[in-house]
Amino acid sequence: MIKVVTNLLRFLVISSISSVILVVVHRSPCSYHPNNLPAAHKEEPAQLVASSNGTTHQVAAASSSDSDDDKLSELLRRAATEDNKTVIMAITNEAWTAPGSLTDRFLESFRTGVKTEALLKHLLIVTVDAKARERCARAHPLCYALDVGGADFTSEQRYMAEDYLDMMWRRVRFQGRVLELGYSFLLTDVDIVWFRNPLLRVPVAADMAMACDRFRGDNPYDLDKGANAGLVYARASARTAEFYRVWYEARTLFPGNKTQDVFEKVKHQLTARLGVTLQFVDTAYFGTFCDRQRKEKDFNKLCTFHANCILGLKNKVHKLRAVLNEWNQFKAAASNNGTTLITY
Ligand SMILES: *[C@@H]1O[C@H](CO)[C@@H](O)[C@H](O)[C@H]1NC(C)=O
Ligand SMILES: *[C@@H]1O[C@H](CO)[C@@H](O)[C@H](O)[C@H]1NC(C)=O
Numbered sequence: 001m002i003k004v005v006t007n008l009l010r011f012l013v014i015s016s017i018s019s020v021i022l023v024v025v026h027r028s029p030c031s032y033h034p035n036n037l038p039a040a041h042k043e044e045p046a047q048l049v050a051s052s053n054g055t056t057h058q059v060a061a062a063s064s065s066d067s068d069d070d071k072l073s074e075l076l077r078r079a080a081t082e083d084n085k086t087v088i089m090a091i092t093n094e095a096w097t098a099p100g101s102l103t104d105r106f107l108e109s110f111r112t113g114v115k116t117e118a119l120l121k122h123l124l125i126v127t128v129d130a131k132a133r134e135r136c137a138r139a140h141p142l143c144y145a146l147d148v149g150g151a152d153f154t155s156e157q158r159y160m161a162e163d164y165l166d167m168m169w170r171r172v173r174f175q176g177r178v179l180e181l182g183y184s185f186l187l188t189d190v191d192i193v194w195f196r197n198p199l200l201r202v203p204v205a206a207d208m209a210m211a212c213d214r215f216r217g218d219n220p221y222d223l224d225k226g227a228n229a230g231l232v233y234a235r236a237s238a239r240t241a242e243f244y245r246v247w248y249e250a251r252t253l254f255p256g257n258k259t260q261d262v263f264e265k266v267k268h269q270l271t272a273r274l275g276v277t278l279q280f281v282d283t284a285y286f287g288t289f290c291d292r293q294r295k296e297k298d299f300n301k302l303c304t305f306h307a308n309c310i311l312g313l314k315n316k317v318h319k320l321r322a323v324l325n326e327w328n329q330f331k332a333a334a335s336n337n338g339t340t341l342i343t344y
């Protein structure tokens, strides 16, 4: 199996060097046949659509997708930082945007963080259902409705439900699209609170930097860390766009697997083959409840804190509220004793 996967990955990478082909998938094909992918990539430059029956067929360049690209480009242009065309993106749905829910905590944290409020003008909120879109339109100037092809993503998604998986794959595809449009991004889940700009912790030479669930050892270059795709920076380039494209396509090699698990399976080979510089950021800076070795939160260091490894929406909201309270106490104490430690 490993050998087959390696060969297919090699093929996926090699076959696409000449051109980038948009692959639009309505639904993860259940009956994947490995021969489809090689065939798919010889055809260009038309779009290829994988049907639910597992076959691949060509369609005429979709005009609706062109106009959607225009809409997305325009929003990205408005959200991007002047100097480096970077956008901050958060993907959300009805349950997460309900009043008092995760998105409220998330947005509140920008206002209580250090120099984070000014980042809100670079934040593009990506919604996956009508209710979230409506709420975004009232609360934030930059909202993009991601086309989810009629699927229902409104509820709190159970961890491994099929719709949840599908939404996660659409997120991966969406991130790839943003890179293809020439924008770098910092994608953040909304069950994360921000204290400082996480870009302060992204090495300038990195193509991609990602949070991790546990940061074992002290070697920052070692990729054997559990990826956490809930907070990820990717710099726009042909390499990173290609990385996302192959990651997305590799889902058919591991049917039913989560996006992050597939990422874990392909990260070594893909970074090596494509020359993508990937780093995981220490949980001391991108904090998470997963890393039990770091029970103590050092607010001098933390940029963000993720309610990861916490099950249930209510629990997440509750835990993040507590973390925000701790942060506010820390800030108050620091300003009382006159330290300059929170200028950044
Ligand atoms: C699979 O689906 C495509 C597109 O919907 C269709 O053109 C093709 O005939 C189908 N193939 C089979 C074997 O059902
Ligand atoms: C990109 O620009 C933003 C805003 O000016 C800055 O905060 C960020 O550090 C820059 N990122 C990189 C990787 O240079």
Ligand SMILES: *[C@@H]1O[C@H](CO)[C@@H](O)[C@H](O)[C@H]1NC(C)=O
Pocket (backbone or CB within 6 Å): 253, 254, 255, 256, 257, 258
């Ligand atoms: C992940 O993919 C592998 C390879 O196809 C498969 O054997 C395994 O059952 C999948 N895991 C899940 C949780 O679906």
Ligand SMILES: *[C@@H]1O[C@H](CO)[C@@H](O)[C@H](O)[C@H]1NC(C)=O
Pocket (backbone or CB within 6 Å): 330, 333, 334, 337, 339
């Ligand atoms: C000031 O308060 C901060 C936050 O509680 C603490 O980390 C720091 O050590 C304090 N500094 C002094 C000089 O007491």
